[in-house]
């Protein structure tokens with residue numbers, strides 16, 4: 001018996017909750033009455049409560065006397081045991097409790113956030129306040145509803161929630177459903193705001209927000225009003241999100257074939273927010289950068305971030321909120337599905353953005369972590385709540401999403417959609433497991449889905465598919481084994497069921513073929529010797545490809561257009577992974593990159609630039625200037641072709657590419673001419689912000705930081721503090737990690753603990769510093785010296801992401817020190833997170849040791 005799980009002898013069906021926060025004091029009180037069904041005679045009720053003081057506890061069933069109970073709190077399991085003087089007979093009862101708590105400052109449970117009003121551009125508008133104001137907001141997933149009200153805080157205990165908030169008259173309250181009454185409480189300066197009952201749903205989806213907030217006009221989709229809420233003065237930044245929100249709501253209603261399950265939809269920007277966003281039914285909360293944006297001044301990546309996150313959360317209203325996983329081991333299904341649907345919706349909204357090609361970058365991030373010996377299966381048993389916290393990672397979201405995309409493409413999109421509709425219809429208002437989705441997809445497709453899927457979901461890792469020709473040259477031999485960076489090639493592993501799409505040209509004839517590779521090796525006979533073969537056609541497969549030398553040469557010699565952009569992306573990304581794994585040499589990889597000087601696709605460049613950044617971190621200091629020369633050599637042609645200003649009618653992703661190339665050539669390439677040009681562009685931008693393209697200006701800021709001194713630092717710090725948009729704030733904040741002068745970097749480090757940078761951002765800033773070649777020694781020392789303070793101040797998720805920065809401390813001495821630090825303090829980051837970081841660090845150091853000499857020789861030709 002898992003001591004974290006609640007007994008099912010008493011089951012709640014409806015909560016009436018009344019909450020009264022005191023924002024200035026940072027406290028709250030509450031009371032609730034819960035309708036429960038007692039299934040068998042019991043003398044105690046066990047439910048979840050944490051960091052709460054329980055006061056009045058009574059229960060009655062309308063037939064006998066009211067019984068008064070006493071509570072014992074169990075800290076370790078976060079449960080309350082309510083004991084009554086006599087046994088409760090089976091049947092329905094009304095349990096009443098009153099309680100009190102403290103508003104948290106760790107961005108979880110019921111917590112406090114500080115709202116700065118919009119920065120005046122010239123002088124403050126008359127109606128906007130200039131003082132900071134307080135906001136009280138909830139964040140319950142995974143298991144923090146219990147910090148706001150005692151409840152059965154497990155996803156399978158679905159119930160109806162009816163909330164009343166007692167707040168200051170001048171404040172606004174938002175919750176999952178619409179307001180049904182609002183009454184002044186005479187003589188108190190307060191009002192009671194009552195909300196309509198919710199649908200039957202899980203506790204982690206309950207939400208409320210109290211503060212001084214402003215909303216956009218509502219836009220209606222099938223009668224559902226959609227509003228964006230934010231700090232006063234910021235609604236001018238809400239139009240873009242409202243547009244994608246309205247599109248998504250309509251798109252998903254059609255895709256799922258089912259109406260939206262709520263009675264209104266509010267999207268709320270929260271100034272202090274630990275995650276990206278949270279899918280509370282009808283009241284989705286976001287960090288500001290994921291919701292508010294100035295469409296005309298934003299870089300492409302900043303706009304896609306808003307579109308992706310909004311679509312993702314709205315996809316959850318059905319998948320997650322209406323149908324919910326039975327327990328946290330099924331979290332992946334919620335998140336993988338929402339990740340998959342977000343791409344589908346945004347791709348339908350803006351086809352020119354080519355989101356599925358860009359998804360290659362997300363898939364690559366999952367392939368990286370899943371290539372570690374310390375990877376984990378997508379789904380694994382979850383015992384304690386902290387195990388569920390560690391599930392919010394790239395394997396749950398990106399690997400899960402990629403695997404769903406693979407099966408969707410294998411089955412056919414309409415068959416997949418029919419299976420999803422069947423699953424939602426069968427389980428709405430209830431809970432489901434992974435196998436329920438496989439069953440529904442299997443019924444829709446008449447394929448044995450569990451057999452195909454189990455290897456991808458319940459086992460860690462993925463295959464490296466090797467393809468070679470036999471001696472005749474007319475037979476393709478496909479083989480598979482698990483890909484690992486540090487493992488040995490001879491290690492055997494159980495085969496996956498790999499749906500392989502490939503394209504082959506034989507005797508001038510191009511054909512696409514399908515193969516389900518389910519054993520260690522399969523042979524495919526061709527009508528003749530192939531001119532070339534492209535494996536993983538369309539790039540949807542979650543595996544890597546290694547071509548035999550002959551096939552690789554034929555592919556390299558084939559015209560550029562033979563490969564689609566996502567296939568070129570995979571070719572580079574797989575080649576780089578094989579290099580890190582020691583299956584290809586660094587020199588061979590760099591030779592391959594020389595063939596991409598004319599590349600025009602932004603995603604392919606993302607793969608190339610990531611590998612150059614990695615190399616820049618592991619080359620010997622004496623080789624750095626030659627590495628910079630190599631970057632200039634590889635990027636120069638493409639960067640020169642694009643110039644510094646967009647051509648009329650140019651695609652948004654071309655503008656994004658221009659920004660990324662300029663940034664890389666000005667920082668990794670340390671290009672003096674580009675740096676000089678960046679100074680001119682910034683001067684022009686200072687005079688007239690609209691004179692420079694947003695993607696270019698974002699790059700210019702990074703380039704100026706790289707070559708900048710005291711004056712630039714002071715200016716950027718000030719720009720961070722007075723930014724007009726969340727995106728501008730982020731650009732300037734992160735630029736402070738991009739300087740090279742040790743004194744300036746030390747000042748940035750000090751900022752991370754000073755309170756000037758919000759705790760939602762500070763750990764990410766530290767991560768950037770750890771990942772900088774110029775800051776890493778300082779930053780690592782700073783982390784060691786201030787670990788306790790960071791642990792106390794930062795949200796746990798932020799601390800975990802901060803530590804990702806250790807993966808790039810790629811010298812043998814630093815690696816030793818890092819291991820020593822984490823081991824001696826017995827630090828756990830939840831799940832296998834720390835092991836995975838340490839393994840990535842080992843890979844980097846091993847690569848450095850293996851390739852140092854050959855890289856020095858290779859780079860000797862560059863200056």
Ligand SMILES: [Zn+2]
Nearest residue numbers: 312316335338
């Ligand atoms: Zn999600």
